[in-house]
Amino acid sequence: MQDLLAYTIFGLVTASIYAIAASGLVVTYTTSGVFNLAHGAIGMFGAFIYWQLRFSWGWPAWIALLLVVFVLSPIFGCGLEKALMRNLTDATEATKLAVTIGVLVALVGAATWIWDPNLSRPFAAFYQGNKVDILGVPVTWDQLITVGIGALCAVGLRVLLYRTRIGLDMRAVVDDRALVLLNGGRPDRASMFSWAIGSMLASLAGILIAPYIQLSVVPLTLLVVNAYAAAVIGKLRSLPLTFLGAAIIGLLQSYAVGYLPTSTVQWMQHVPDTIPILVLFVALLVLPHQRLRGHTGRRGRESFPVPTYKMALIGSAVVVGLACALAPLLSTQPLFSMSSGLGLGIVGLSLVPLLGYGGQISLCQMTFAGIGAVVYAHATGGGSPLGLVVAFVVAAAVGALTALPAIRLRGLYLALATAALAEFCDTFVFGLSSVTVFGHHIPLFGNGTLPAARLQVPFVDVSNDRVYLVVLAVIFCAIGFGIVALRRSRHGRVLLAMRESPAACAMLGLRLTTVKLAVFSLSAGIAGVGGALLAGLSTQVAPDQFSFFQSLPLLLLMMAGGVGMVSGAFFGALALGLFSTLGTMSSLFSRGSSLLPGLVGIGLGSQPNGVASDIGAGLSALVRRRGAQVPAVETDVVTEGWDEQCIEWEFLGMDGRISRREQQILDDSLGLKVG
Amino acid sequence: MSALLEFREVSVVYGGVTAVDKVSMSAEAGQIHGLIGPNGAGKSTLFNVASGLVQPRQGTVLLEGADITAMGSYKRARLRMARTFQQLELFGVLSVYDNVLTAAEIRRSWARDHSDSKADALQALERTGLAEMAQERSDRLPTGLARLLEVARALATRPKVLLLDEPAAGLNEQETRTLGKLLIGLADDGLAIVLVEHDMDLVMQICSVVTVLNLGKVLLTAAPDDVRKDQAVLSAYLGSAEVNV
Numbered sequence: 001m002q003d004l005l006a007y008t009i010f011g012l013v014t015a016s017i018y019a020i021a022a023s024g025l026v027v028t029y030t031t032s033g034v035f036n037l038a039h040g041a042i043g044m045f046g047a048f049i050y051w052q053l054r055f056s057w058g059w060p061a062w063i064a065l066l067l068v069v070f071v072l073s074p075i076f077g078c079g080l081e082k083a084l085m086r087n088l089t090d091a092t093e094a095t096k097l098a099v100t101i102g103v104l105v106a107l108v109g110a111a112t113w114i115w116d117p118n119l120s121r122p123f124a125a126f127y128q129g130n131k132v133d134i135l136g137v138p139v140t141w142d143q144l145i146t147v148g149i150g151a152l153c154a155v156g157l158r159v160l161l162y163r164t165r166i167g168l169d170m171r172a173v174v175d176d177r178a179l180v181l182l183n184g185g186r187p188d189r190a191s192m193f194s195w196a197i198g199s200m201l202a203s204l205a206g207i208l209i210a211p212y213i214q215l216s217v218v219p220l221t222l223l224v225v226n227a228y229a230a231a232v233i234g235k236l237r238s239l240p241l242t243f244l245g246a247a248i249i250g251l252l253q254s255y256a257v258g259y260l261p262t263s264t265v266q267w268m269q270h271v272p273d274t275i276p277i278l279v280l281f282v283a284l285l286v287l288p289h290q291r292l293r294g295h296t297g298r299r300g301r302e303s304f305p306v307p308t309y310k311m312a313l314i315g316s317a318v319v320v321g322l323a324c325a326l327a328p329l330l331s332t333q334p335l336f337s338m339s340s341g342l343g344l345g346i347v348g349l350s351l352v353p354l355l356g357y358g359g360q361i362s363l364c365q366m367t368f369a370g371i372g373a374v375v376y377a378h379a380t381g382g383g384s385p386l387g388l389v390v391a392f393v394v395a396a397a398v399g400a401l402t403a404l405p406a407i408r409l410r411g412l413y414l415a416l417a418t419a420a421l422a423e424f425c426d427t428f429v430f431g432l433s434s435v436t437v438f439g440h441h442i443p444l445f446g447n448g449t450l451p452a453a454r455l456q457v458p459f460v461d462v463s464n465d466r467v468y469l470v471v472l473a474v475i476f477c478a479i480g481f482g483i484v485a486l487r488r489s490r491h492g493r494v495l496l497a498m499r500e501s502p503a504a505c506a507m508l509g510l511r512l513t514t515v516k517l518a519v520f521s522l523s524a525g526i527a528g529v530g531g532a533l534l535a536g537l538s539t540q541v542a543p544d545q546f547s548f549f550q551s552l553p554l555l556l557l558m559m560a561g562g563v564g565m566v567s568g569a570f571f572g573a574l575a576l577g578l579f580s581t582l583g584t585m586s587s588l589f590s591r592g593s594s595l596l597p598g599l600v601g602i603g604l605g606s607q608p609n610g611v612a613s614d615i616g617a618g619l620s621a622l623v624r625r626r627g628a629q630v631p632a633v634e635t636d637v638v639t640e641g642w643d644e645q646c647i648e649w650e651f652l653g654m655d656g657r658i659s660r661r662e663q664q665i666l667d668d669s670l671g672l673k674v675g
Numbered sequence: 676m677s678a679l680l681e682f683r684e685v686s687v688v689y690g691g692v693t694a695v696d697k698v699s700m701s702a703e704a705g706q707i708h709g710l711i712g713p714n715g716a717g718k719s720t721l722f723n724v725a726s727g728l729v730q731p732r733q734g735t736v737l738l739e740g741a742d743i744t745a746m747g748s749y750k751r752a753r754l755r756m757a758r759t760f761q762q763l764e765l766f767g768v769l770s771v772y773d774n775v776l777t778a779a780e781i782r783r784s785w786a787r788d789h790s791d792s793k794a795d796a797l798q799a800l801e802r803t804g805l806a807e808m809a810q811e812r813s814d815r816l817p818t819g820l821a822r823l824l825e826v827a828r829a830l831a832t833r834p835k836v837l838l839l840d841e842p843a844a845g846l847n848e849q850e851t852r853t854l855g856k857l858l859i860g861l862a863d864d865g866l867a868i869v870l871v872e873h874d875m876d877l878v879m880q881i882c883s884v885v886t887v888l889n890l891g892k893v894l895l896t897a898a899p900d901d902v903r904k905d906q907a908v909l910s911a912y913l914g915s916a917e918v919n920v
């Protein structure tokens with residue numbers, strides 16, 4: 001009984017922190033329409049600054065806390081909104097996410113650059129050492145404070161949203177900016193305010209949780225996954241359900257720590273860490289089906305030409321030629337960097353059909369690559385090409401399983417599910433030393449890494465690293481060719497059609513879930529092949545090579561290269577190779593190595609199409625000696641789902657909405673219903 | 676004649692606002708059924724209910740007598756219902772031809788017949804007069820032609836029931852006449868067409884029945900001439916000066 005109470009109290013403490021983080025996420029998302037994946041990273045950064053002020057410079061706790069939470073965080077949030085997020089109102093979902101991922105990656109890069117990750121930084125809780133006794137359970141002051149702050153946030157948000165002018169604007173702003181303007185509100189101000197609030201709550205959560213999970217960059221950044229697991233229970237818009245979700249996750253996690261045999265059964269060790277992810281998947285499964293809506297996000301603005309086989313041939317010749325020319329010249333380090341760049345490029349190719357054509361976002365391509373690598377390591381004793389097939393099949397199957405719960409929902413939920421899978425593999429699967437399936441003992445990462453053979457090709461000595469570079473280039477081109485063929489087929493047209501208008505596709509009789517599932521599996525399979533080839537490069541599988549944090553820069557660079565084209569993946573691969581070469585040259589650069597991809601990602605906000613089409617257009621203009629100007633495509637107004645994204649305080653359906661009269665004003669003001 | 680598509684007492688509520696209020700209406704094979712009413716009357720919402728994008732609070736939708744109220748959009752399309760969107764839903768990056776071809780190919784994949792998608796696509800373009808700009812990127816089309824392309828794309832699925840949401844907005848007189856002829860031809864082929872349109876001349880000329888909606892309610896369903904004379908209809912339109920009755 002005593003135990004149960006202790007675990008419950010501890011669960012409530014964690015729940016409070018999750019609730020603080022999650023409510024910040026919900027407020028920014030519903031008000032500004034941008035789902036902030038950098039939420040955890042902002043909290044991480046806040047916690048580090050707090051540590052700097054409080055423990056490194058010895059400031060009093062309350063000054064440091066007030067400065068970080070009430071001054072620096074809101075300034076940062078406002079700055080983000082003004083500089084980046086405001087311009088994203090008419091961007092596609094993928095671009096919005098990419099920009100926040102850019103912020104995440106850049107913050108992680110900046111933090112590792114400023115605060116050497118190899119030093120340990122003790123982070124004492126508030127009033128460390130002081131305890132009170134509640135029914136015989138000792139509870140620290142800081143735990144009480146945390147729960148208190150959680151409750152305060154709940155009350156504060158309720159008052160803010162329902163008792164203030166800005167709160168009214170915030171509730172209405174996603175419904176319609178025009179309506180807010182009409183009523184004398186200031187939609188931009190509401191959006192900026194929501195980012196300020198979001199950043200404050202993120203920092204607060206980061207500072208509160210740091211004593212429990214230590215001050216280190218990655219776990220604090222990944223707090224966002226736990227937070228959005230709670231928010232998904234609230235369908236990303238209901239605050240009370242979000243608090244409820246946080247409570248469920250916090251308590252379950254605490255009970256898991258308390259009652260599962262985590263210290264005696266080896267594989268159970270990390271199960272409590274996976275609780276938020278498991279809850280997330282269950283929540284996705286039970287979320288009601290979302291109706292398609294016409295005219296949701298912006299359509300893609302890009303103008304990628306339909307690739308021709310001739311272009312593909314020329315491109316392949318260039319890539320393979322380049323590899324042949326560079327292979328004998330490069331010294332060991334750059335050779336390795338370039339090879340791994342190409343391997344990553346193959347993983348990146350998997351994004352072309354998925355994201356470039358189909359418009360579906362995945363944040364875990366490196367996880368699929370890792371799965372491919374592990375499978376390949378086991379499937380082939382001697383590196384037979386059959387291993388690649390097995391890697392493809394298994395990765396594709398895992399991909400299908402991941403996508404299944406989220407496939408009925410909007411693209412954002414799919415992205416969230418993929419990130420959750422990535423974290424699940426990071427914290428659990430890639431930490432296993434071995435698994436036993438049907439009595440077969442399969443060794444995994446017991447020794448830290450898993451040995452893998454390099455692909456055997458008849459008549460070619462692939463054990464030579466220089467030859468392997470050329471082999472990788474050839475495989476890259478072969479897969480690229482396949483993707484070009486896909487794009488030219490009716491399946492390619494269907495994928496683009498689905499990206500452009502899911503509602504119209506459904507009304508033509510297309511079953512969207514099937515198409516999404518198919519392309520997601522295909523993409524996961526290709527990533528798996530890429531992973532197998534990467535494993536062959538270093539002849540081993542190291543789990544951190546395939547972590548969540550590797551997927552993000554990859555995604556950003558592929559988008560920057562131009563994910564709608566195979567050549568875009570090549571530019572992305574080239575950039576990855578170059579960055580990693582630079583990283584080996586200077587330790588300072590390698591510590592801040594994610595800063596660059598982060599900045600690239602942030603730049604996607606203004607250049608969502610990447611460089612490939614520009615380079616392509618430039619080249620063809622050169623060839624034809626006439627600079628055909630591509631006329632800018634007009635962007636039309638977005639009407640984001642109004643009945644979908646209004647912050648709810650009350651439980652579902654009890655919220656009052658805008659009146660009929662207001663609706664009329666809105667219709668007229670927008671000229672929506674053209675007469 | 677039989678009702679292909681039928682709404683029975685359909686109501687839709689958006690966050691407390693009743694956008695469609697107990698609307699009953701039916702579209703018969705071989706007829707063009709006009710659906711008119713001022714802005715915000717609920718016409719597009721009714722189409723969304725028919726096509727499964729909006730779930731009604733109450734009421735049922737029947738297609739050839741079968742209840743399809745809870746059916747997914749893609750299944751309705753496979754029962755040969757097609758629609759156009761007032762807020763365009765074209766596949767912007769695809770060419771005009773590829774828009775229509777994709778529709779025909781999707782139809783072929785679920786109909787599992789051996790029809791020639793390319794021929795279907797070309798025919799749909801010919802009928803709507805878009806054949807000349809087949810290679811144009813569809814998001815570069817002026818809105819009027821883009822609306823026609825929506826019609827062409829819907830036709831490429833060989834529908835029995837066709838829901839058109841303001842297809843003539845942005846067309847010039849000549850183009851409107853061509854569209855009118857096309858619709859009459861389609862009705863003669865046995866399609867049931869529901870036409871939402873603000874161009875009253877067109878509606879009065881080609882529709883055999885007209886339903887007038889106002890504030891989500893049916894004001895009246897009658898032959899075009901009777902609608903023209905009806906006092907309630909006139910007063911419903913008073914104040915919305917854009918529409919000439």
Ligand SMILES: Nc1ncnc2c1ncn2[C@@H]1O[C@H](COP(=O)(O)OP(=O)(O)O)[C@@H](O)[C@H]1O
Pocket residue numbers: 641642643663664667673689694712713714715716717718719720721
């Ligand atoms: N997604 C939505 N959320 C909330 N209200 C909506 C939504 N769509 C339409 N409405 C409202 O429903 C009413 C009917 O709209 P609509 O069917 O588009 O009218 P019409 O097509 O006749 O001009 C309008 O008052 C409109 O503002």
Ligand SMILES: [Mg+2]
Pocket residue numbers: 673718719720761840
């Ligand atoms: Mg309408």
